[in-house]
Amino acid sequence: MCGIHGLYRFDGTRVDPAQLSAMGDVTVHRGPDDEGQHIDPNGRCGIAMRRLSIIDLAGGHQPISNADDSVWLVCNGEIYNFRELRAELQARGYRFKTGSDSEVLLHLYDQMGDDFVHRLDGMFNFALWDERRKRLLIGRDHLGVKPLYVHQSGAMLGFATEAKALLQLPGMRAELNREVLGDYLHLGYVPAPQSMFKGIRKLPPATLLAVENGEVREWRYWRLPSRIDRAPSEAEWVERIRSGMEAAVHRQMVSDVPIGAFLSGGVDSSAVVAYMAKHSEQPIRTYAIGFEGGEAERLYNELPYARQVATLLGTEHHEIVVRPDVVGLLPKLLWHMDEPVADSAFITTYLVSEFARRDVKVILSGVGGDELFGGYRRYLGDHYVRKLQRLPRWSRLLLSRTAGLLPSDRHSTLLNTVRLARGFLASAELSADDRYRAYLQVLERETVAALTRGAGGGSDALAAAFAAAGQDDALNRMFAVDAETQLPDDLLLLTDKMSMAVSLECRVPLLDRQLVELAAAIPESLKVKNGRLKHLMKDALADILPPDILDRKKRGFGTPMGAWLKRDLAPVLRRLLARDVVHDRGLFDADVVARLVADHEAARIDGTDALLALMNLEIWSRLYLDGHSPDDVTAELKSLIA
Structure with a gap:
């Protein structure tokens, strides 16, 4: 695990090693154990890395080359099937210099060319310099677990695991990409290939980019399978899921350093810990987080469930109960994020990562289970719409209008139920695609247009993802859209950035490629059955987890942010979104912003x-x-609530 970065010069000038060093210095948190760089003899291309040592601690230095130094590589992430690949390659006569998992990429490339990525099972981004062809190849893993940013100009092409590394290049400065404001406000994140920085883009998941003879070519090497397999029985699917999950978790436990797991007590994290415990001779170290405070904080406190699972599985369990200094955290965390998000899970992920890093360097997480196996409430839309449509139309309209008059707040059990009902009833008459959009959106596109006065950009990432999905199966169609948008550009991005902010490698075994391809073939009628989310997955886990864990109500891995915005953070919110601040920034209509604040505070x-x-x-x-440091912004915000 590390951060990679590099440069390719189109203009004939030599890559400056000091520039590579500057890119690495700003991302030292990704790899505090080691660093290295390689510049080709002509100076055209330079690749570099910062290393967090996980496998082959002594011999895994990068960049690494093949036997005759004709191909050089930097790789960030882990290749979980490297032992099998290594054995195959050794049988073909390839000699290895190290015990590192990354070295298999070099010899696979020698053997297969660009097709080598099809053999990889892992989370990764990489850069490979082929001296023979004077060719740079960069790529990103199948699901987009590891991010990769690219900047291209007439003089050069730069790439880096974090966007802030590209801002260290001569002539680069941070500029807002106004074209993505619409999607950001609509979805709460910036979907690939765009980023919030003008001139910097994200390489999409499962994508390769090659530079050869001064020409740049980019292509997709994998997509989520679209064929539904209706032949297996329900019992056969249960067994396939059970064996697939166990194999994925076992593969991802390989490490030469201490390893642990996040445990919320939900189905996904509990499944990961259960299979880890099955394959470990020592108790698994588990880490959970809870919040101090009132009703809102209690709603997000899953410690009793985590404790129950930890006791059942005999883990070495660690808990932290926090009342976080959110004002002090936000500037630092948003600096690490590179791009703003509207998902408060980035705060929770950072806090529990920081807590776990005191003991371990590698953590396993249950991220991805909801997408694969049908765990989100939005996946129940069709089920409840069919029930609702049995009512006369006049009664449906009356229900919708009545619900629209009720208060809404996600931090009260009763009002959160009202909130969910309002959202469902408001979207019940829409098409399946538009209903999905309504469940997922942060702001309606009409409100976005009013906020930006129509200048928020014309892109629509969800529409593009739906157009590419091509699924007749409604649930798996939503899964395909999730895999193109929210999963890589929100959940996986914040997981990577917040864990690596404290130099912690976070693995996501439920997004193992083989398991993902298996899940993509399951019919929707079995994934979610009779209104039961994750039906097949829960049946597959019934032999290792109790019913009260498998069937308890879902709670997201976030924070009681809405309550905090009405209490502790209210002065900061009102100042940051004050009319003069909004006016001076020049992005949004101050009247619309003020109305949003007032409506939230009044629970409308x-x-x-x-x-x-x-x-x-x-x-x-x-x-x-504006170029302020996180410490300066924190001091400014704290002065508002002093």
């Missing part, structure tokens, strides 16, 4: 995500556009 809407999106964008702007 639950504006948690929308206000967090706006507030985080302003903090991000102060950091990157």
